Amino acid sequence: MLLTWVGRAVGERFGPARFVPLLIGPGYLLFMQRTPVTPADWAVTLAAAGLFLAGGRWPLAVTVAESALIVAAHGTAASTPVVAKVLASVALFELAVRRPYRTALIGMLAVTVAYVVVLDQHETVGGVLAVGYRVLCVVGAPLLLGAYLRASRDALAQARARAREAEERRELAAEGARLAERTELARELHDLVAHHVASMALRAGVAREVLPGLTPPVREVLDDIHSAATATLADLRRMVAVLRDPAALQDAGRAGSLLVAPAELPAAVTAVVERSAQAGLRVEPRIDPGLDTLDAVRGLAVLRVVQEGLTNVAKHAGAGTRTLVAVTLAHPAPAPVSAPTACGADTGTGRPDCTDRTVRVEVTDEGPAGPPAARLALPAASTGGGYGLVGLRERVALFGGTLSAGPVPRGPGWRLRAEFPAPRVPRETP
Known part of the structure; x- marks a missing residue:
């Protein structure tokens, strides 16, 4: 102090x-x-x-x-x-x-x-001793007090250095534990999941070649199984590579192998819709052409919401269900702004030179013949429900968004809806 x-x-x-x-x-x-x-x-x-x-x-x-x-x-x-x-x-x-x-x-x-x-040369012995005492006080006291404060400062600096070293050791230990967990997860993905998916792809390919007299619908189903298994294997290989290499999680170029490039996002969503149509769903896509302005992380969230929604429709409603997939970038109505924000430069009107956008992803089906109460709700039911919707809700919450799933207000259908803010973009000037 x-x-x-x-x-x-x-x-x-x-x-x-x-x-x-x-x-x-x-x-x-x-x-x-x-x-x-x-x-x-x-x-x-x-x-x-x-x-x-x-x-x-x-x-x-x-x-x-x-x-x-x-x-x-x-x-x-x-x-x-x-x-x-x-x-x-x-x-x-x-x-x-x-x-x-x-x-x-x-x-x-x-x-x-x-x-x-x-010192006065004519001082007596007592006077000399008195002067010496005064010299000792005016020299020794400042020197000792200064040395004490310097030692205290050095001790404080050493304590802070030890605290930083302890914190760094804790961070290294935590990073080592995370690395071990990722390695174990990568091993299980490779040895268990990838093995079975590879077997599925191999058997579907063999069935196409050795079974005589396949009808076109059956061959089409086998082709779809083979292509889906092959794509899944490719995704698993990329995920295992990233899990085993911690640097890949911080390297944007390599970590991006698990993401979707912004320019490829509309095509990736369309591919998911087409695969669902091949599985028997009657899908009507409405994809916003401005979807390629999203960053890779939000684009992956959009893709996962569409995939999970269509998977649930196929699982719970069955083939032939009419489904609407709508992915839009909504622009809210302009409101007066009292002070400029960090996006863009101030245009001189008190309004920031940027605009807000909201990503909306909806997967809505018309429902099967059965009652809608049998459908999966959010969060997953405790009676054997999966974790797909729970994981989606956590993913969307990272961006400050919301995820809801439930029956359509009027009708037997089901709706999965996700909304989260998109990155702010510069406002176009005339």
Whole structure:
């Protein structure tokens, strides 16, 4: 606490306390000095105060200069001004705080020599001892106090360094645990999931070749199974590669292998719709052409919502269900803005040079012949429900959005809807 207060008051170069001698020195000469004030007294006092201003940058030079000023004042002024002696001790204290011990000893020697030089040669033994005691106080006390504060500062710096090292060790341990978990997950994906998916692809391919007399619908189903399994294997390989390489999670170029490039997002959504149509759903897509302006992370969220919605329709409503897939970028109505925000430059109208957008993804079906109460709700029911919708809700919540799933208000159908904010884009200017 004391070290912090001294550092703020004096400062590394020019703190507020450095200007105090410029006020106290003249005040002492005017109101407290008992002997008549001479021009030499004024010169010595102002010189001592002026030298003290540079103590933050050159503490040793200032200490030596203050000591020399004491010696010079002894031969010019009637008596050495008290301000010069006090500032010499303060300069020695600051030297002990800011510089190593060896440098502080040089300053102590300079102040001691100055007091010895101005010692009256006609002093008695008792007077010499009294002067020596005063020298010990004005030299030893500042030096010890400064050394104590310097040691406290060093101890505080070491404690902070140890705390940083401990925090870094904890972070490394946590990163190691995450790496081990990713490696284990990658191993299980490769040895279990990928193995079975590869077997599915292989058997579907063999069935196409060895089964005689396949009808076109059956061959089409086998082709769809083979292509879906092959695409899944490719995705699994990319995911395993990223899980095994931690750097890939921070490298945008390599981590992007799991994402969808913005320009490819409309085509990727269309491909998901076409695969669902091949599985028997009657899908009507309405894809916003501006979807390619989304970033890769939000684009992946859009793709996953469409995939999960169509999968649930095929699972719970069955083939032949009419389904609407709508992906839009909605622009809210303009509202007055009191102050510009960080997006773009201020246009001078108090309105930021940017616009807000909201991504809306809806997968709505007309429903099967059965009652809608049999459909999966959000969150997943405890009676064997999956985690697809729960995972989607968590994914959308990362962007500050919402996800809802439930029956259509009027009709037997079901609706999955996701909304989340899109990145702000610069406003077009005419």
